Amino acid sequence: MRATDSLGCGEGITTPNIDVLAVGRIGDEDYNGVITDTAMNAVTGLFMGLPPIDCKPAYIAVGDGTAAATATDTALAHETARFAVTQLTQTNGITTALLNLPITSQDLEIKEVGVLTKDGALLCRANVEIVKNQNNVINMMWVLSIERGTGNA
Numbered sequence: 548m549r550a551t552d553s554l555g556c557g558e559g560i561t562t563p564n565i566d567v568l569a570v571g572r573i574g575d576e577d578y579n580g581v582i583t584d585t586a587m588n589a590v591t592g593l594f595m596g597l598p599p600i601d602c603k604p605a606y607i608a609v610g611d612g613t614a615a616a617t618a619t620d621t622a623l624a625h626e627t628a629r630f631a632v633t634q635l636t637q638t639n640g641i642t643t644a645l646l647n648l649p650i651t652s653q654d655l656e657i658k659e660v661g662v663l664t665k666d667g668a669l670l671c672r673a674n675v676e677i678v679k680n681q682n683n684v685i686n687m688m689w690v691l692s693i694e695r696g697t698g699n700a
Contacts, residue, residue, distance in 0.1 A: 569671035571660060572688045578660070580671035580689065581616040604632055604644040605665035607687055609657045616659070616672040623661045623672060628653070641692045648685040655679040662689050 569580030589600035612624020634645040644662055648655075657677040662670045671691065679685045 569662070569673070570690045570692075571673050571675075572690075573660070573675060573677055573685065576675070576677075578673040578675055580660075580662070580673040581618055581620070582671050582691075583620055583669050584618050585621065585668050586670040586691075587618070600668070601664055601666065602668075602670060603664060604635060604642060604662045604670060604689070604691065606631060606663040606667075607644060607646040607689065608661045608663055609655055610659045610661075611656055612659050613674070614659075616674055620661075620672050621669055622667075623659050623669070625659075626661075628655060629663070641690060644689045644691070646687040648679060648687070650682060650684055652679070652681070654681055660687065660689075662691070 569582050571578040571580055585600070586602060589602045592598070592600065606629050608623055608626050608629040610623040610626040610628075612626075614624040630646050630648065632644045633647045634643075636643045655678070657675055657679065659672060660675055661672040664670065671689070677685065
């Protein structure tokens with residue numbers, strides 16, 4: 548669906564339909580993330596002439612909060628650790644953020660995961676059930692996809 552925003556004085560701009568998706572793969576499990584309003588506002592702002600917001604993923608945070616992920620989230624419910632993204636790639640509107648937690652890293656009981664910018668803006672969040680101890684490796688891969696929508700005007 549296309550959205551038309553009023554600029555006042557009877558003018559309007561039609562913004563293109565944008566499909567944004569966040570999918571996480573942690574170990575052998577896939578998780579659907581909730582794209583936050585912060586991320587969506589940044590994307591739609593590009594078409595509305597608003598000042599750009601830096602949406603480059605820089606950190607993956609984990610926590611033990613159990614509140615359901617929502618689009619209005621601005622932080623994890625209870626963040627317990629934050630790690631710099633190990634690898635970041637982008638191809639054809641698909642950004643992949645990878646984090647590797649090696650054997651030597653701390654024990655973690657993870658109930659929520661979020662992808663954040665360098666300024667700490669939460670781009671997406673998901674509820675998970677993961678236990679990481681010092682004897683195992685956890686690889687977290689988040690794929691953030693922005694595509695032209697399929698809706699009609």
